[in-house]
Amino acid sequence: MSDDVQQDYAETEDIKEVKSIFQCWTEAISRFFDIHGRTSRYEFWAFQFVSLLIFILAALCGFLVSSYKIIFEIFALYFIVPATATGIRRLHDIGLCGWWMAPAVILGVLVLWFWEFETSGLMLVLFAFLSYITYLYWQLSMDGENCDNIYGNKVSEASVYEQDSLVFVGFMAVFLAVCWLVFFIKLF
Numbered sequence: 001m002s003d004d005v006q007q008d009y010a011e012t013e014d015i016k017e018v019k020s021i022f023q024c025w026t027e028a029i030s031r032f033f034d035i036h037g038r039t040s041r042y043e044f045w046a047f048q049f050v051s052l053l054i055f056i057l058a059a060l061c062g063f064l065v066s067s068y069k070i071i072f073e074i075f076a077l078y079f080i081v082p083a084t085a086t087g088i089r090r091l092h093d094i095g096l097c098g099w100w101m102a103p104a105v106i107l108g109v110l111v112l113w114f115w116e117f118e119t120s121g122l123m124l125v126l127f128a129f130l131s132y133i134t135y136l137y138w139q140l141s142m143d144g145e146n147c148d149n150i151y152g153n154k155v156s157e158a159s160v161y162e163q164d165s166l167v168f169v170g171f172m173a174v175f176l177a178v179c180w181l182v183f184f185i186k187l188f
Contacts, residue, residue: 024043024050028085033081035089036089037092037152038093039092039093040093041093041165045165046168048086055072055079058072059071076112080108084105090140092149094142095145095149096139100136101136104132110125123186123187126183130180137176
């Protein structure tokens with residue numbers, strides 16, 4: 001084949017691999033307990049983005065019926081498993097051990113516990129959680145390794161995802177900044 005035909009074929013192959021953000025989300029949900037292998041940056045951030053949208057919609061519905069707290073807790077408890085599994089696979093993609101997710105899960109559960117029972121240590125635990133999540137999200141926004149690693153084969157990602165990944169990372173960074181702002185407003 002000529003170079004032009006090969007390039008057109010390669011672009012066609014990229015188009016076949018394109019997934020919508022909702023396909024990435026349903027795939028992550030279907031791999032509920034799967035912590036093996038790797039997940040691309042786009043798939044991870046698409047899952048995070050759709051989960052955040054679902055949470056915001058659930059929270060708005062909760063405000064309408066004055067049950068925001070219980071809706072938040074149900075959402076958090078349900079999504080903690082697929083979010084952790086997806087995060088572990090994403091850590092594998094950048095070459096890190098999945099155990100880096102353990103502090104985030106433990107601190108997240110502590111935040112829910114302290115919030116439910118309204119204990120005095122909530123702000124301290126929330127500060128630790130936001131600090132660690134900020135660091136972890138920074139790590140998770142990195143490019144994946146361009147070769148096979150001990151966690152699995154290189155995740156092939158269509159080139160059209162690069163810009164979308166950066167948009168998701170930017171959006172989640174803004175969301176995290178808003179969380180920090182709300183935390184400091186509540187603190188002072």
